[in-house]
Amino acid sequence: xxxxxxxxxxxxxxxxxxxxxxxxxxxxxxxxxxxxxxxxxxxxxxxxxxxxxxxxxxxxxxxxxxxxxxxxxxxxxxxxxxxxxxxxxxxxxxxxxxxxxxxxxxxxxxxxxxxxxxxxxxxxxxxxxxxxxxxxxxxxxxxxxxxxxxxxxxxxxxxxxxxxxxxxxxxxxxxxxxxxxxxxxxxxxxxxxxxxxxxxxxxxxxxxxxxxxxxxxxxxxxxxxxxxxxxxxxxxxxxxxxxxxxxxxxx
Ligand SMILES: *[C@@H]1O[C@H](CO)[C@@H](O)[C@H](O)[C@H]1NC(C)=O
Ligand SMILES: *[C@@H]1O[C@H](CO)[C@@H](O)[C@H](O)[C@H]1NC(C)=O
Ligand SMILES: *[C@@H]1O[C@H](CO)[C@@H](O)[C@H](O)[C@H]1NC(C)=O
Numbered sequence: 460x461x462x463x464x465x466x467x468x469x470x471x472x473x474x475x476x477x478x479x480x481x482x483x484x485x486x487x488x489x490x491x492x493x494x495x496x497x498x499x500x501x502x503x504x505x506x507x508x509x510x511x512x513x514x515x516x517x518x519x520x521x522x523x524x525x526x527x528x529x530x531x532x533x534x535x536x537x538x539x540x541x542x543x544x545x546x547x548x549x550x551x552x553x554x555x556x557x558x559x560x561x562x563x564x565x566x567x568x569x570x571x572x573x574x575x576x577x578x579x580x581x582x583x584x585x586x587x588x589x590x591x592x593x594x595x596x597x598x599x600x601x602x603x604x605x606x607x608x609x610x611x612x613x614x615x616x617x618x619x620x621x622x623x624x625x626x627x628x629x630x631x632x633x634x635x636x637x638x639x640x641x642x643x644x645x646x647x648x649x650x651x652x653x654x655x656x657x658x659x660x661x662x663x664x665x666x667x668x669x670x671x672x673x674x675x676x677x678x679x680x681x682x683x684x685x686x687x688x689x690x691x692x693x694x695x696x697x698x699x700x701x702x703x704x705x706x707x708x709x710x
Contacts, residue, residue, distance in 0.1 A: 571709075578707050586707075587626045592616065593703040594630045601676035601693075604637045604701035605652065613705035615639030617651040624661055628688030630702060633681025635693065637701035640677025642667075642692070649677065660690065667692030 571589065580591030591613075599607065605615050617639045618624050627638075639652035649657040649667070663686050667674065676695040679702070680686045693699070 574709055575707050578709075580705075580707075584705065585630065587623065589707050591705045591707065592627065592630055593705070594632050594636065595700045595702075596632065598698040598700055600698055601637050601641070601695040601701075604699070605639070608701070608703035608705075611703060611705065613703040614652050616702040616704040617653050617655070618661075621659070624688060627679065627702060631679050631681045631688065632700040635678045635680060635691070635697075635699045637699050638677050638679050638690070639704070640690065641675055641695075643675040643695070646675070661688065663689035663691050666690060 575589045580586045584591035584593050586592075593608070593611065593613065595604070595607070597607075601615075608614050615638055616627055618627060630636075640649055640657065641652070642649045644650060646669075649660075651657060663680060666689075667677075669692060671694070674692040674694050676693055678691055678693045678699060680689050680691055
């Protein structure tokens with residue numbers, strides 16, 4: 460095609476393409492004529508060899524891949540099954556051990572109870588569960604009350620259950636009895652005299668209130684019907700009756 464020679468943009472672009480095509484044709488014509496068939500032949504040979512190689516490679520590697528994938532999947536399945544079985548076994552063993560431990564604990568408890576039933580408390584002490592309890596008629600401050608309990612191989616009472624609280628309530632001499640409860644080590648952190656923290660509490664409404672500054676010792680109220688057996692924090696220097704508890708021993 461010939462250039463129209465106009466200044467129009469479209470025709471301008473068209474002209475440029477024509478020029479490029481002509482240049483490419485010129486370059487092709489410059490190649491040495493002998494290379495023509497030889498080079499094409501070589502190229503074809505290379506392509507054929509390359510394709511066959513690729514085909515062989517694909518055939519082999521896809522078989523291998525399939526084989527190894529199957530192997531891997533089988534190992535994985537086996538491993539998961541074994542792991543499942545193992546965790547089942549561990550769980551079963553654990554459950555059996557727990558059940559045996561519970562059974563043993565219960566047997567020990569039964570034996571101890573049986574022996575304790577045959578044991579009596581000293582005169583003046585009342586028996587409940589595996590303990591003996593003493594209620595004073597004298598009045599002393601908390602520390603002196605505790606000393607008195609200790610001198611008798613006991614300590615101020617530690618209440619471990621609602622049943623024990625109810626039993627001890629029946630003993631209260633009143634109007635206020637010291638029990639083994641104190642927060643003198645750390646204000647607000649009530650502990651039993653045996654070192655155990657207080658978990659279940661029976662504080663009377665609004666107690667402990669540490670009224671007039673410092674009330675670090677626990678007492679049980681006899682008081683009115685609603686407050687009977689409930690706890691209050693009191694000034695440790697006050698003189699009260701108190702309750703001791705002594706665990707039964709089996710020697
Ligand atoms: C898992 O346990 C079952 C039943 O006891 C058994 O038949 C199977 O062979 C075990 N599998 C493995 C992988 O150990
Ligand atoms: C705190 O408790 C005591 C009993 O220990 C009681 O007499 C007093 O009224 C209480 N104080 C307040 C502010 O509730
Ligand atoms: C407690 O009793 C002792 C001995 O009888 C006495 O010396 C002390 O003053 C009393 N304490 C209080 C706070 O009443």
